Structure formats: C-alpha cells, structure tokens
Amino acid sequence: MKSAVQRKSLEANALPAPARRREALRADEPIFDLIELFFFAYRDFVGDADRMLENYEFGRAHHRVLHFVNRRPGLAIAALLDILKITKQSLNRVLKQLLEAGFVEARAGFSDRRQRLLYTTAKGAGLAQELAHLQSEHFVRVLNELPASARGAATDFLLAMIDAAERERVRVPLSRGGARMTASKAS
Amino acid sequence: MKSAVQRKSLEANALPAPARRREALRADEPIFDLIELFFFAYRDFVGDADRMLENYEFGRAHHRVLHFVNRRPGLAIAALLDILKITKQSLNRVLKQLLEAGFVEARAGFSDRRQRLLYTTAKGAGLAQELAHLQSEHFVRVLNELPASARGAATDFLLAMIDAAERERVRVPLSRGGARMTASKAS
DNA sequence: CTTATACGTCAGCTATATTGACATATTTGT
DNA sequence: ACAAATATGTCAATATAGCTGACGTATAAG
Numbered sequence: 001m002k003s004a005v006q007r008k009s010l011e012a013n014a015l016p017a018p019a020r021r022r023e024a025l026r027a028d029e030p031i032f033d034l035i036e037l038f039f040f041a042y043r044d045f046v047g048d049a050d051r052m053l054e055n056y057e058f059g060r061a062h063h064r065v066l067h068f069v070n071r072r073p074g075l076a077i078a079a080l081l082d083i084l085k086i087t088k089q090s091l092n093r094v095l096k097q098l099l100e101a102g103f104v105e106a107r108a109g110f111s112d113r114r115q116r117l118l119y120t121t122a123k124g125a126g127l128a129q130e131l132a133h134l135q136s137e138h139f140v141r142v143l144n145e146l147p148a149s150a151r152g153a154a155t156d157f158l159l160a161m162i163d164a165a166e167r168e169r170v171r172v173p174l175s176r177g178g179a180r181m182t183a184s185k186a187s
Numbered sequence: 188m189k190s191a192v193q194r195k196s197l198e199a200n201a202l203p204a205p206a207r208r209r210e211a212l213r214a215d216e217p218i219f220d221l222i223e224l225f226f227f228a229y230r231d232f233v234g235d236a237d238r239m240l241e242n243y244e245f246g247r248a249h250h251r252v253l254h255f256v257n258r259r260p261g262l263a264i265a266a267l268l269d270i271l272k273i274t275k276q277s278l279n280r281v282l283k284q285l286l287e288a289g290f291v292e293a294r295a296g297f298s299d300r301r302q303r304l305l306y307t308t309a310k311g312a313g314l315a316q317e318l319a320h321l322q323s324e325h326f327v328r329v330l331n332e333l334p335a336s337a338r339g340a341a342t343d344f345l346l347a348m349i350d351a352a353e354r355e356r357v358r359v360p361l362s363r364g365g366a367r368m369t370a371s372k373a374s
Numbered sequence: 375c376t377t378a379t380a381c382g383t384c385a386g387c388t389a390t391a392t393t394g395a396c397a398t399a400t401t402t403g404t
Numbered sequence: 405a406c407a408a409a410t411a412t413g414t415c416a417a418t419a420t421a422g423c424t425g426a427c428g429t430a431t432a433a434g
Contacts, residue, residue, distance in 0.1 A: 030319035031326045032258065033342060039251070040357055041348035042229045043272070059389060064226070071219065077412060085230070090391050092413070114400045114411040132217035139218045142347040153340035155220060160329040161228035170227055248421060264381060277422050279382070301380045301431045 048138055049131050056127065061094045063131060069104055070120045070128035076109065077116055083169070103127060235325055236318050243314065248281045250318060256291050257307045257315035263296065264303055270356070290314060 046060065053063055068083055069075055081088055095118075098104040103124035109115030120128055143151050162170060233247065240250055255270055256262055268275055282305075285291040290311035296302030307315055330338050349357060 030316070030323040032319065034326050034338075034345070035254075035319060035322050036258075036357065037342060037345035037349070038229065038232060040353065041345040042225065044350045044353065045225060045348055047350075061390060067222075071223075078410095086390085087392065088412070089393085089414080093390080096413095109411090112401070112411080114398095116412070129217070132219065132222060135222050136217040138348070139221050142344065145347055146343055150340060150344055151221075153337065154344045155224060156333055157329065157337055157341045157344070158221070158224035158228040160332055161232055161325070162224070163231045163234075166227060166231065170223065246420060265379095273421085274423065275381070276383080276424085280421080283382095296380095299380080299432070303381070 045135070045138060048134050052131060052134060058097075059094070061090075062098055065091070065094055065098060066103060066120065066124060066128050067131065069118045070125055073119050074117045076118070080118065098124070232322065232325060235321050239318060239321060245284075246281070248277075249285055252278070252281055252285060253290060253307065253311060253315050254318065256305045257312055260306050261304045264305070267305065285311070 049063055050060060053059060056062075058066075064084060065080065068080060072079075077088065077091070081091055084091065095104065099106060102121055104118055105121055105124075106116040106118050109117050143154075159167060159170070236250055237247060240246060243249075245253075251271060252267065255267060259266075264275065264278070268278055271278065282291065286293065289308055291305055292308050292311075293303040293305050296304050330341075346354060346357070
C-alpha cells in the first residue's frame with residue numbers, strides 16, 4: 001500500500017554511497033518531496049489535537065500555551081513570549097481565557113513580584129496530558145511502522161531543522177526549569 | 188550540544204530488540220521531545236519562506252497555492268481545494284490576488300469547460316522556484332549535517348506521519364499527472 | 375429540458391496575529 | 405528617596421486566513 005511511496009524514497013536514497021562525501025547534496029534541484037511531505041505531515045499531526053480542542057472551545061493557540069506552561073511550571077510571561085514568538089497582546093487574549101477557565105494559574109514571582117509565574121491547574125494538566133497523549137499516539141503509530149532507528153533519526157532530523165540559535169532553548173528546562181527563570185535575563 | 192536530547196531518544200529506542208514486535212512503543216509516557224521538536228522545526232522551516240514572501244506582499248496562503256499550482260500544472264480548482272483542505276471562498280481570495288498580480292493564470296478546461304485549470308506564469312514559476320530553492324537550501328543544510336541515511340529516514344518518517352488516506356494523493360502527479368492535459372494549449 | 379456540477383461572489387463571522395499608545399506595579403541604580 | 409528601567413496588563417485599530425450560508429452563472433449529463 002504505502003510501500004510504493006516508501007520504496008521510492010528508499011531507492012532514491014540508495015545512491016552511489018561513495019559519491020556522498022560532504023558535497024553530498026546540492027540545492028540545484030529543489031527537494032520537492034520533503035517540502036511537501038513536511039507540509040502535509042504537520043497539517044495532519046496538529047489536526048488530531050485541533051479536533052479535541054474543539055470540545056473545549058479552545059484553539060491551537062491555547063494548546064501551545066497550555067503545553068508549554070505544563071512542561072515548564074513557573075514559566076514567566078516573557079519567557080513564554082520568547083518561546084512562542086508572538087506579542088504579549090496576542091498571548092494575553094488566550095492566556096486570559098485559560099486563566100478564567102481555570103486551566104492555568106498565575107502566581108507572583110518570589111524574587112521579583114512583578115512577574116507572573118504560570119502553572120497549570122490539575123484540570124489544565126489533565127487536558128495538557130490528554131493532548132500530549134493523543135499526539136504521542138500519533139507518533140507511536142508512525143514509529144511502529146518504521147524501523148527501530150526511526151525515532152532517533154526523526155529526533156535528529158527535526159532538531160537539525162530548528163534554527164541553530166534556538167536549539168539551546170528547545171532542550172526543555174524540565175522539572176524545576178521555569179522557576180529559575182528569574183535569572184533568565186541575567187544569563 | 189544536541190546530544191543530550193538525542194542520546195535520550197536513542198536510549199529509549201534501544202530497548203530489548205525482540206520485545207519490539209508490534210508492541211514496541213507504548214504511549215504510556217508522552218513523547219514530549221518529538222512533539223516539541225516538530226512544532227519548532229515546522230515554525231523555523233516556514234519562517235524562511237515567510238520572510239521572502241513579505242517582499243511580494245504575499246502570505247503563507249499565497250505560497251501554498253503558488254507552490255501546488257506550479258507543481259501540478261493544469262490543476263483544477265476542486266483538486267486544489269482538496270489538497271489544501273480549505274473552502275473555495277478562502278481559496279478565492281488569495282487566488283484572485285495571484286491571478287491579478289500575474290503569477291498564476293487560468294484556462295478553461297478542454298473536455299469540461301466549466302473547469303478553470305490553473306498554471307503559473309513565467310513570473311509565478313520564477314517565484315515558486317525561488318521559494319522552493321530557499322526551502323531546499325534549508326533541507327540541504329540539515330541533511331549535510333546528518334548521516335547519509337537521514338534523507339530517506341526523514342522522507343519515510345514524514346510520509347508515515349500523513350494520514351493514511353492522504354498518502355496516495357501526496358504522491359505528486361508529477362510531470363503529466365493531472366496536467367497531461369498538455370493538450371490544453373492545443374485544444 | 376431538468377438536474378447536477380464547477381465555479382464565482384456577496385456578506386458576515388471567528389481566530390490569531392500585528393502595531394502603537396498608555397497604565398500600573400515593582401525593582402534597581404544613583 | 406527618587407528616577408529610570410522592567411514586567412506585565414490593556415485599549416484600539418488592523419491584517420490575514422480561515423469559516424458558514426446563500427445565491428448566481430455557465431456548462432455538462434441524464
């Protein structure tokens with residue numbers, strides 16, 4: 001079924017191995033397959049969550065906020081803006097809704113009380129978890145139909161696709177990450 | 188650098204090989220790394236083109252239309268809608284602008300004159316090419332910092348991420364695909 | 375000759391983002 | 405103590421990209 005397409009790509013890949021040193025790839029001819037696959041893959045990937053979010057009257061923007069707040073408890077507004085790369089006015093609309101609906105809560109920073117550190121509530125964490133689970137299932141389905149090396153390869157590929165300057169920030173400040181955000185400016 | 192993330196994923200992946208039959212991966216714990224990497228990677232990938240499009244006063248929507256029309260000369264409206272998964276009203280706004288600005292042109296179908304078959308003009312093809320080249324350079328940069336197998340792996344991964352029902356359609360009707368209506372000129 | 379199809383268009387609505395200006399609380403530097 | 409910088413909130417206007425619904429027109433097909 002899908003093997004046709006897959007086979008094609010695999011063949012294309014199996015080019016004269018030695019010819020590929022460091023000048024392996026030139027951009028003389030556009031890499032249309034990857035361009036289009038990336039578009040379709042992303043669209044279908046976010047589609048899953050989009051459909052679930054409709055039940056809560058939330059959109060993709062809410063999802064992103066909820067996700068990152070959940071992953072980085074104690075995240076400050078400025079840090080969130082920096083991750084999302086949107087303006088505070090844009091953020092405020094969706095954040096306000098999440099706060100009012102009780103999915104996220106804000107506490108004043110301890111060392112700097114101007115800050116509003118964000119945390120998911122139990123309810124918010126639940127939804128974030130549901131969404132992450134849904135998207136994880138998508139990945140699991142995908143990875144299970146690919147060789148075992150696929151996960152590492154996908155991780156490496158996606159990481160390399162991220163602007164070099166951003167890759168640092170991507171490495172999630174797990175657990176107590178956000179709290180020390182106070183010093184974010186300092187570093 | 189990236190090894191932290193990478194190592195983690197590779198280890199997780201290196202589970203008792205035999206245990207990975209069909210139950211290889213469970214979704215008990217969300218695959219946060221891939222979820223976030225995919226988000227950031229897509230954002231940075233489309234960012235390149237977005238910046239170039241500003242010079243033409245076009246947005247991402249114009250890009251998509253231009254791209255697919257360029258790739259599938261002779262594409263009919265209905266087929267384009269099916270690819271983009273938007274409504275005709277949404278399409279019409281951007282398509283009209285592309286037509287008026289002379290980047291795309293429409294000719295009546297020969298066998299069915301109700302259809303408007305879309306083609307890029309020389310100007311449109313030029314811009315499409317520029318954009319594709321820009322995005323290809325992104326991929327080339329990425330693939331050149333990864334092992335040779337990365338391209339095949341990325342292709343397979345992205346293809347698998349696409350909804351199964353869609354994968355067929357994705358296999359680009361290259362060259363004479365839907366456009367073998369080359370006769371369009373003739374008749 | 376009626377119905378179905380391919381497409382265009384008007385009108386109004388929503389979600390997500392933008393810029394610019396201004397307000398308020400708090401921290402910091404002198 | 406005070407001025408300036410900072411973190412955040414908010415009001416207003418605007419743009420883009422999508423949506424639904426309703427209706428019109430040309431062409432194809434039964």
